[in-house]
Amino acid sequence: MPYKLIRKYLIKLLVVALLLMMLTPLVVEKAKWTITPYWPWIIVLLTVVSIVVYCLVWKFKSKNDHKKFANFYMILSIVRPMTYLAILLVYALCNKHDGKRFMVTFLVFYLIFTVFETIQLSKKDSKEKKEDA
Numbered sequence: 593m594p595y596k597l598i599r600k601y602l603i604k605l606l607v608v609a610l611l612l613m614m615l616t617p618l619v620v621e622k623a624k625w626t627i628t629p630y631w632p633w634i635i636v637l638l639t640v641v642s643i644v645v646y647c648l649v650w651k652f653k654s655k656n657d658h659k660k661f662a663n664f665y666m667i668l669s670i671v672r673p674m675t676y677l678a679i680l681l682v683y684a685l686c687n688k689h690d691g692k693r694f695m696v697t698f699l700v701f702y703l704i705f706t707v708f709e710t711i712q713l714s715k716k717d718s719k720e721k722k723e724d725a
Contacts, residue, residue, distance in 0.1 A: 594650065601646055601712055608708050609639045612701065628694040631701070638705045645672065646709070676702060 612635050620627055628634075645668065652661045680698060684691030 594654075598647060598650060602643060604712065605639060605642055605646075605708070608704070609635050612704065626693060627697045628690050630690075630694065631697050634694075634698050634701050638701055641672070642705055642709060646712075649713070 613632060616627075616631060616635075619625075648668070649665065652664045655661070676698070680695050683694050687694070
């Protein structure tokens with residue numbers, strides 16, 4: 593596994609997570625929004641999952657078995673959102689008073705992390721294509 597690239601990704605991911613931790617209270621206060629009190633834990637969860645997924649993607653990609661990588665990535669593309677959906681539903685059913693705020697907060701952070709991951713993976717793919725040419 594290319595540890596240098598993983599370290600770069602990890603640093604960028606932690607910067608995004610820290611920026612979200614610092615900016616969320618400011619945005620919420622200025623916009624007069626109410627969000628779930630568990631928003632920092634959502635950021636932690638999404639950060640940890642992103643790190644694990646990125647390392648697993650690199651592990652499968654480095655084996656140069658495109659069929660296994662494609663299968664793994666497709667399974668991952670289904671399992672991760674379904675797991676998140678299960679978390680949202682369980683929380684909403686157990687905490688009806690905070691369910692909507694938790695769902696909205698989770699989905700906003702999920703979109704931010706998904707955009708970040710997509711950008712990072714596309715940068716990696718474009719670098720690999722340039723090296724192959």
